[in-house]
Amino acid sequence: MKMTKPQPSKSGPVPEIYARRESAVRSYARAMPRQFTRAEGVWMHDSAGGRYLDFLSGCSTLNYGHNHPVLKQALLDYIAADGITHGLDLHTDAKADFLDALESLILRPRGLEYRAMFTGPTGTNAVEAAIKLARKVTGRELIIAFSNGFHGMTLGALACTGNAQKRGGAGVPLSHVSHEPYDGYHGPDVDTAALLEQRLSDPSSGLDAPAAFIVETVQGEGGLNAASAEWLRRIAEIAKQHGALLIIDDIQAGCGRTGGFFSFEESGVKPDIVTLAKSLSGMGLPFALTLFRPELDIWSPGEHNGTFRGNNHAFVTAAATLRHFWANPEFVEGVRERSDLLEHRLARIAARHGLSTRGRGMMRGIDMGSGENASAVTTACFDRGLIIETSGPHDEIVKVLAPLTIDTDVFEAGLDILETAVGDVLSQSYGVAAE
């Protein structure tokens, strides 16, 4: 019989080794104090026998669920046959196969002639490569990033990130980046693209000529703010007019999370540079990619490198995702249907409680008004076996990042838990407020 409902354990025995040996920097483990042992599809299992429905999906790293059988089998076969696991940037059949699939199934159908750069296999490495390249190509230093943007934790990417707590970890001033208001940042009446254009066109604004704009179409960490297609086109145009490259950081919103393989497809924008990571391998293996127009490929050999820049296991599973999911129109249609369901369900919850929703595609959330409320909701969900997390400048957005492949009935079951939790939290807080 198919599982549709989670069965959380009361509490998990969590080994003492974590407190003794793992750095205090760990975060998600604090809110979900279980020891997980096994996962498949939308389900995670803990060491006490509990079963959890995963609406976090590794922050959009597991768009196809945990350990998808097709990807898993491809990887097992590769390992069993002693496929190359590590080969620096040497040619391997796994890499060639991935590039073939990328070209034929993703790039060509979309009219994109990108070159692929395999950076170190984390999103922040892909971003660092992107901004280095933009600076190298243009001979300029400044990057225009946007409010609430999140681009990574290494020094170059962190400078592009808006979050003050993350920035505070740098220990040095973060330079060569200007953070401009994102679409809608100053409310519906202020056209933030126009503000930016005015400053860039003014030789006395103090804003230097930029090497690049770096932008997310939907801000995964920054609160699920979704830029309009019109705004994205304006930003692309402004970048072009001012000699800046357009980098779309598609690490969280790409790989189908908003519907298309790239999140910018429906806007018609063709970025100069694109960064991908998270769900690229499909199975959660470390993998990152920086794509760019071939004319920009002015790297000298090894000018940007890294030990793990070719993760062959990830090539294998990534190629399998492209063939299994992206070559299949039903998959794309299915994501659209689930996305509509999610939009509908969240709108209903929001309407009932006078809240607002955020996001686009399968990357949506609900604004709980405060981090306290949002945290109460995610705790209430976890107690019922639903893994879900918050986002936004004050962690005030409860975000739903369910696998794109989730069955409708399971999806509904999870959203039922969320709906109940929101109701419980708000009635309690009203109760508190009324006293």
Added chain:
Amino acid sequence: MKMTKPQPSKSGPVPEIYARRESAVRSYARAMPRQFTRAEGVWMHDSAGGRYLDFLSGCSTLNYGHNHPVLKQALLDYIAADGITHGLDLHTDAKADFLDALESLILRPRGLEYRAMFTGPTGTNAVEAAIKLARKVTGRELIIAFSNGFHGMTLGALACTGNAQKRGGAGVPLSHVSHEPYDGYHGPDVDTAALLEQRLSDPSSGLDAPAAFIVETVQGEGGLNAASAEWLRRIAEIAKQHGALLIIDDIQAGCGRTGGFFSFEESGVKPDIVTLAKSLSGMGLPFALTLFRPELDIWSPGEHNGTFRGNNHAFVTAAATLRHFWANPEFVEGVRERSDLLEHRLARIAARHGLSTRGRGMMRGIDMGSGENASAVTTACFDRGLIIETSGPHDEIVKVLAPLTIDTDVFEAGLDILETAVGDVLSQSYGVAAE
């Protein structure tokens, strides 16, 4: 019958997809134009049926050879059982098991009470975390790095890296780091530790008070320069006197490459912070670790994070390396013996041709006097089926980074090829010079 000799293919059919779609930044693939398909132990196989002996070992990422059967089986079992592949920083049994092994087999026996921080799984991420933490703890900005040091490609780590080509890729000035002469940099008569101490003790030297020193005990990319134990102790003492933390970047020299698990063991130095990556997973999977004294663990939750900060596949194979190799005194003894063999063979080659050797343990090389000569040697080796590369400011050092587990007869066979290649190259160049 056991293979002891390589059988290179004449040339490999290399798919056109690379030229069409992979960035020009690729490097090793240029010198070794083959498509590799399979590897085990010290051997790599190409698509044309060729067999190559690997003395590059993923730049010290494959200290136990390719796809070691023990590690491979552990990983296959874990995947087959639907073990957690990706779980952000949630607790998993794989992580607990790795931490247990790290504590009991590595840290406790060496009297080290480090906390472990799982950074994004690349060396540069581990370095970025280390320097952030040092700046945060001390409230200072400056990092002291050393000539010929290599620490990574993201902006913070790149600032610590000496290589001008790599630095040139930044596109912005690299700040907050001072590069000081490494041990022996100015020849045997200049005590570089004393030079540094004088400047740090002088309130008018212009050298600001540093947050940390970051140093490799043997400089893998910088030319296999090995610091003396005495110099390392001096540097550790100077750091302490001046309120700076000592970071040992053990990404290339650690995990047994110089004999002990940590490369600093024989010096007696106990660093404040240690970075590990490369051979940590044992199988070449992306994995990085920043270790530090528990008193330094002042991170707030999530202050430095990253999507792939817990690579569970790597936890599995890393734990297996600790149990299979590091719990076994015969392994350590075997490395020592191979290291002696390597030292002896390189010394013989050097003596014959009036060259000098570099390095320590299983991380040694021979100074060919010029990048041209060194490149000619590695090409001559590759033509005979030996994969080997260069290092150093002018790529003038041919470096031997054979697996630590290599059989003696195979090791000798590979060194025979190297010896022949050196002789051939030098006789030719003498020949050229004589004309």
Added chain:
Amino acid sequence: MKMTKPQPSKSGPVPEIYARRESAVRSYARAMPRQFTRAEGVWMHDSAGGRYLDFLSGCSTLNYGHNHPVLKQALLDYIAADGITHGLDLHTDAKADFLDALESLILRPRGLEYRAMFTGPTGTNAVEAAIKLARKVTGRELIIAFSNGFHGMTLGALACTGNAQKRGGAGVPLSHVSHEPYDGYHGPDVDTAALLEQRLSDPSSGLDAPAAFIVETVQGEGGLNAASAEWLRRIAEIAKQHGALLIIDDIQAGCGRTGGFFSFEESGVKPDIVTLAKSLSGMGLPFALTLFRPELDIWSPGEHNGTFRGNNHAFVTAAATLRHFWANPEFVEGVRERSDLLEHRLARIAARHGLSTRGRGMMRGIDMGSGENASAVTTACFDRGLIIETSGPHDEIVKVLAPLTIDTDVFEAGLDILETAVGDVLSQSYGVAAE
């Protein structure tokens, strides 16, 4: 008979030494190729016997005209008596006398308890001292400056300056400053103070916590944009709420140019730090001053110094200005009357030609719509003996910076020249446009 009209020379013999020996960086001398020899009040005389009416006043450095007899005599007496000319920061009777006058005639009547810091005698030095102090007091790095702001040419002050040509001279990226839109920058419908407040209040905007705001009440170089009193009060309040100091750079707008001694008096704002220079000595002698609340005076002795930090000649003439002009209510009233006259005359010119005016007090200009038009106007004026210059991002503002003490009939005569020149230039350009 009193002179009221200029008598320019046809052209001036300009010695060849300038072309041979003075750097190409010289600027005003290019548009006014005369050799000047003598000046008194509003008049400058050239070596060919020409007489020019000065509506530039050393960019507001000569608010009391050239070589005012009272100041001149005070200086002659001091020099003749062998008064201290240079004494580093030693106490001198000239310095004590200036401080007494400053305290009794300026600070106390305005309820300001500032300490005076004698920086190197240029405006940029005063600004550097101000921003250093703000960073030292707050422990923060970021300075908020404003679009079109001008604060000086040394590296710290230049980073606060908006003009792209000036910034381009730095040769290094200008860091630690964010340039925000000034009052009215985005048109009458966008409240730029509100935009700034939103970003500072948002922990994810990417705008770091600032050490200080630095602002001009009227932007002398940036186009004579005048902030409203309301906006200044809002900015002061926002600074306070966010733990930032408010620096008013009163170098060009202060010393009576807008009416009061300080340009911020009528807004009621009491800045934490004020910079003064230009007309402070009254006679055009190099002199600069950084004033700040006594609680901020955490400098250690000599922590910021400079050879010429006490210019005793300037102390003498500055004290004389305070006693002769600022102790005299008629002077203040006279400035108000001339300011009204200026406002009226410029409004009339603007109305006639469909132009707009800018500025406040005796610091006003007319927007000619383009740098070409503005330059044609100033050239036409100079040909008639009126020295006048442009300002603004495109040099499109013709600015009137007449001495505050100018006689009404002379003032009118100068404005007549300006009016004629504007008419001539526009009719010509209409002519051109009509063809």
Added chain:
Amino acid sequence: MKMTKPQPSKSGPVPEIYARRESAVRSYARAMPRQFTRAEGVWMHDSAGGRYLDFLSGCSTLNYGHNHPVLKQALLDYIAADGITHGLDLHTDAKADFLDALESLILRPRGLEYRAMFTGPTGTNAVEAAIKLARKVTGRELIIAFSNGFHGMTLGALACTGNAQKRGGAGVPLSHVSHEPYDGYHGPDVDTAALLEQRLSDPSSGLDAPAAFIVETVQGEGGLNAASAEWLRRIAEIAKQHGALLIIDDIQAGCGRTGGFFSFEESGVKPDIVTLAKSLSGMGLPFALTLFRPELDIWSPGEHNGTFRGNNHAFVTAAATLRHFWANPEFVEGVRERSDLLEHRLARIAARHGLSTRGRGMMRGIDMGSGENASAVTTACFDRGLIIETSGPHDEIVKVLAPLTIDTDVFEAGLDILETAVGDVLSQSYGVAAE
């Protein structure tokens, strides 16, 4: 009757206004709590009738003594005739006259074809202009400065300054400068030029390609360290080989302090850029100058400017110094004689007490071994009416900066006071040590 001996007042009435209104940043005034009223030649007079012999000379700003009658008269005449006091960078007869004298009396006789840039009239402004120009010309960012160098307090110049207290005032990290060991810094056995050359020639040293070297031939603030002519020539050669410009900061050592007009004359080095200030006006008036080879004059008009960039009063007195002193061989000879006297007297004091001397020309000092001893000596001198100060990283050098024009008998009288003070201090401290 000629004065040869000082007559200090017991203590000076110092007005309370200083404590109430002058910033705590004041420094010299603390050690010499008198109010000075009048000065001529080598003598300063206080408000209580005391008379002091000045061996500080405004830190080498008063090389011709206070208010030299020739300079004073020239200035009085100019002011009385309503000469232009302030004219931005307009041509004036005073400027032309100064440029003529500079060309004919200084530049041409020395074979130097420099262009003159009139920066803001402080040394730090001249340095900022110099490093900006070097960066602009070379397209590089890094400046090589030297240990114990002092170049000014604004952000660009401060980054070139070695002193930690001064640097600490910046409040932001000081970037784009590397501080290298000066001549003799590491003792007589370490060739610091060779150390630098090795690092610049090594593409992996981590030292980026520099825009310029900035160096003082004698370090006025840094402890009167004098570079050898041989070292200066080596540094000039290394700069040239590596495409860097050589800036000699001659602000303190120039204008005759070491004998020649420029301090680098006897080394034969011809710098690309020279900065001058301090004694340039001769009378202590604010004045600074950046000189450079005409090929480097790529400034666009106004790209670096400043309100007081033409101080006409200083032009007048500066031209007078060139004509009165530098056109006169007896003056130069006289400086040489006094320099020999100073060298001889300091050597005698040093020999008697086992101390060492420092410096060159009329810029010499004695190393008292500690800041405490040096401070005791200067206090003891001031009590006897001799104004003299310290220098060096620990303020351990008592420096003699007497006017170049001082009469021999007065010079001897001052040195007698110094000799006595040194003896007194050391006998006391021996006494203390013996207890």
